[in-house]
C-alpha cells in the first residue's frame with residue numbers, strides 16, 4: 729500500500745456550534761463548511777479547511793458530534809467529555825487493495841468499506857493495531873469532485 733495525503737483529522741465534540749466558534753474565533757479559520765448530518769455514520773459533521781500550498785485545499789479538520797446516543801463516538805465522549813482528537817484519515821488510490829493490506833498484517837478492519845463524508849469509500853482500522861490512533865482510510869476523490 730502507498731500512503732497518500734492526510735485528508736483530515738477527526739475531532740469529536742459535544743457541540744459542533746461551540747467547536748465552530750473556537751476554530752473561527754481562536755484559530756482564525758476563514759473557511760468553515762456548512763454542517764450536515766450523516767446518520768449512516770452516526771455523526772453530525774462540519775469541515776474546517778486549513779490552507780494548502782498554491783491555493784490548493786489543505787488537510788481538513790473534521791468536527792464530529794454524535795447524531796444520537798447510539799453513535800460510535802458516544803463512548804469516546806463519555807471518556808472525554810470535552811471532546812478531543814478522535815481519528816486521522818489518509819487517502820489511498822485503491823480502497824480494496826488497502827483493506828487487503830491491513831488485513832494481511834493482522835490489523836482489525838472495522839466493517840466493510842462504506843461511503844464517507846467526502847462521497848468516497850472509507851474504512852477504519854482499530855486504534856490498538858495502529859499505535860493507539862484510530863485510523864480512517866479513504867479512497868482519494870476523483871479530480872473535480874466536491875470536497
Ligand SMILES: CC[C@@H](C(=O)O)C(=O)SCCNC(=O)CCNC(=O)[C@H](O)C(C)(C)COP(=O)(O)OP(=O)(O)OC[C@H]1O[C@@H](n2cnc3c(N)ncnc32)[C@H](O)[C@@H]1OP(=O)(O)O
Pocket residue numbers: 738766769771773790792800801803804813814815817838843844845846850852854855856860861862864
Ligand atoms: C464523518 C463520517 C466519517 C468520515 O467520512 O470521515 C467519519 O469519520 S465517522 C467517525 C466516527 N466513526 C467511527 O469512529 C467508526 C469506527 N470506530 C469504531 O468502530 C469504534 O469507535 C472503536 C474504534 C472500535 C472504539 O469502540 P468503543 O466501543 O468506543 O471503544 P472501546 O471501549 O471498545 O475501545 C477499545 C479501546 O480503544 C480505545 N479507543 C477507542 N476509541 C479510540 C480513539 N478514537 N482513539 C484512540 N483510542 C481509542 C479505548 O480507549 C479502549 O482502550 P483501553 O481503554 O485501553 O481498553
Ligand SMILES: [Co+2]
Pocket residue numbers: 736738790815817864
Ligand atoms: Co473522518
